[in-house]
Amino acid sequence: MKRFMTGLCMCVWLALCSVAPVLAADDLASEQARRQVEQPLNNAPVWKEVRSGQQNYTSVRGVDAGVLINPGGQTWRALRNGPVTLYGGLIFCVFALAIGAFYKIRGKIMLSEPKTGRLIERFNSAERIAHWSMAISFCILMASGLVMLFGKHVLLPVIGYTLFGLLAQLCKNVHNFVGPVFLMSVLFFIVMFVKDNVWQAIDALWIRKVGGLVSGEHVPSHRFNFGEKTWFWLGVVFLGLLVSASGLVLNFPNFEQGRLLMQQANIVHVVSALIIMTLSLGHIYIGTLGMEGAIDGMKSGYVDETWAKEHHELWYNAAKHTARHSDEIQRSPDTSGSVART
Amino acid sequence: MARMKFICDAERCIECNGCVTACKNEHEVPWGVNRRRVVTINDGVPGERSMSVACMHCSDAPCQAVCPVDCFYKTEEGVVLHDKDLCIGCGYCFYACPFGAPQFPQSGAFGLRGKMDKCTFCAGGPEADNSEDEFRKYGRNRLAEGKLPACAEMCSTKALLGGDADVLSDIYRERVLKRGKGAEIWGWATAYGKPEQKPAEQPAKTGEKS
Numbered sequence: 001m002k003r004f005m006t007g008l009c010m011c012v013w014l015a016l017c018s019v020a021p022v023l024a025a026d027d028l029a030s031e032q033a034r035r036q037v038e039q040p041l042n043n044a045p046v047w048k049e050v051r052s053g054q055q056n057y058t059s060v061r062g063v064d065a066g067v068l069i070n071p072g073g074q075t076w077r078a079l080r081n082g083p084v085t086l087y088g089g090l091i092f093c094v095f096a097l098a099i100g101a102f103y104k105i106r107g108k109i110m111l112s113e114p115k116t117g118r119l120i121e122r123f124n125s126a127e128r129i130a131h132w133s134m135a136i137s138f139c140i141l142m143a144s145g146l147v148m149l150f151g152k153h154v155l156l157p158v159i160g161y162t163l164f165g166l167l168a169q170l171c172k173n174v175h176n177f178v179g180p181v182f183l184m185s186v187l188f189f190i191v192m193f194v195k196d197n198v199w200q201a202i203d204a205l206w207i208r209k210v211g212g213l214v215s216g217e218h219v220p221s222h223r224f225n226f227g228e229k230t231w232f233w234l235g236v237v238f239l240g241l242l243v244s245a246s247g248l249v250l251n252f253p254n255f256e257q258g259r260l261l262m263q264q265a266n267i268v269h270v271v272s273a274l275i276i277m278t279l280s281l282g283h284i285y286i287g288t289l290g291m292e293g294a295i296d297g298m299k300s301g302y303v304d305e306t307w308a309k310e311h312h313e314l315w316y317n318a319a320k321h322t323a324r325h326s327d328e329i330q331r332s333p334d335t336s337g338s339v340a341r342t
Numbered sequence: 343m344a345r346m347k348f349i350c351d352a353e354r355c356i357e358c359n360g361c362v363t364a365c366k367n368e369h370e371v372p373w374g375v376n377r378r379r380v381v382t383i384n385d386g387v388p389g390e391r392s393m394s395v396a397c398m399h400c401s402d403a404p405c406q407a408v409c410p411v412d413c414f415y416k417t418e419e420g421v422v423l424h425d426k427d428l429c430i431g432c433g434y435c436f437y438a439c440p441f442g443a444p445q446f447p448q449s450g451a452f453g454l455r456g457k458m459d460k461c462t463f464c465a466g467g468p469e470a471d472n473s474e475d476e477f478r479k480y481g482r483n484r485l486a487e488g489k490l491p492a493c494a495e496m497c498s499t500k501a502l503l504g505g506d507a508d509v510l511s512d513i514y515r516e517r518v519l520k521r522g523k524g525a526e527i528w529g530w531a532t533a534y535g536k537p538e539q540k541p542a543e544q545p546a547k548t549g550e551k552s
Binding site: 059073256 | 438
C-alpha cells in the first residue's frame, strides 16, 4: 500500500513538474545576477535552475537540447521499472490464473436447452469486420507490447541476446505500425455499436444479479447485457481511446514533443494497456472457451435461437417479430442486412 | 583500474563549442546527432554559466535500467557503452537520461528513430578495438589507443576534463584552493550569514579565476 501511494505521489509530481519551471526561472536568474556580485563563485541559483527543467540557450539543435538536466527522467524510470512493471505484471498473471480457476470450478457455461438448429443473425458483416480488425490488431499489439515490457525479464534469459534483439526489433516496428490501425478500428467499432450500448432499464436487473454469473441463472437483456456494455464503455471507449491517444504521442516523435510529455504518455500508455489487456482476458474467455455458442455470433454472424433466448431474451423477442430466419436469409444473402434488431 | 569520469568546471567554460566540434570531427557522427553540447544558463544575464554536457557514464545508469533489450554494458573503466546491433530505437533511454545524452539519427513518423547514438567516452563499442565496424558504428576508440576523450583534450580553457577520476579530483581540488574564495564555494555564506554582516572581512576584488 505504501509503495502504491508512493507511485501515486510520483504520478502527481510528474504532472506538476510541467508547470513548476515556469514559476521559478526568472527569480533564480536575478538571484544569480545578485549572487555574482555578493558571493562570486557561489552558483547555487544556477544549480537550482538546472534542476527545474527549463530550456536554456544552446547552439545545438534538438528536442530539449537546451535542458541541462532532465528532471522527470528519474521519476519515469522509478515508475516504469518499479510499480508499473511489477504490479502490472502481477495483476495480469493473477487475473489469468483466476480465469483458469473459474474455468476449473464453474466450467463452460452450457445452454440449458438443446439447440434448435434455427439461426438468427446477430452481427452483420460490417460489424464483424469492425470487431475482428480491432480484435486482431489488439492481439498483435498485446503480444508485441508484452515482449517490450516484460521480455527483458522473461524471454531474454531464455532465448539469448541475438534472438531477443531481433524479436524486440520486430515487435517494436509491428507495434508502431499496427497501433494506428487499432485506433481506426476502435473508432469504427464505436460508431457501429454505440446505439446498442446505451443504458436500458433492464440493465439494473443484470447488475442486481451480477449477470447470473454465480447463480447460473439467465438474466434477460436487450442486444447487449450490462457486462458487455461495461466492456464497451470502459474497455473500448475509455481505455481504447486512452491507450491510442497516448500511443500516438509516442509513435510520432517527429512533432518534436519534449521528454516530459513522452514520459507521461508512456506511463498512461503502459498502465491503460495493462488494464485493458487484463480485462480482455475475461472478454476473450467468455467469448470462446467460457460459453457455449458465444463465438458463433462473431464467427458466422448467426447464433442459435436457443442461445439468443437464453442470453439476450429481449433482443430475441424483438428480433423474432421482424426478422426472417436463416433458411430464408441463406437463400437471399443480399437482404441479410435488413434483419431488424432492437 | 581507473574509473573514467567527466567534469565540467562552470567557472571556466567559455561556451566556445570546441568540445562539440572536436567530438563531431573525431567520430564523424551523422548530421543531427550531437553527442556533446554546451548549455548556457541565464544567457546574457550577469552571472551566466555554461556547461558542456554529454553522457556522464553513470554508475547506476538510467538508460541501462530502462532499456527493453538490455543493450547497455559497462567497461572495466566505468564507461557506459551500448550495442547498436541490439538497439531497437525505442527512445526509452532518451526519456530516462538526466543529461539528454542519447541521440537518434532520424525522427520520423511511426516511431522511426534509428539506432541510438551517444558519447562513448571515446571508447568505441563491442566490436574489435579500432576495427572498421567499430568506427562506423561508434566512432574512434581513443582509449584503446591510449588517449583521453577528444572533447576534453580539445578544451581551450581546460574547463572540461575527462579521465581517471582520482586525477581529475586532484586537479579540481587544486583549482578550488587557488580560487581563494574558500567558504563561499561551499555555500557557507548562504548557510551562516550574508557577507554584509562582516564587510571588513570580505576581500574587495571579486576573486581571480584560476
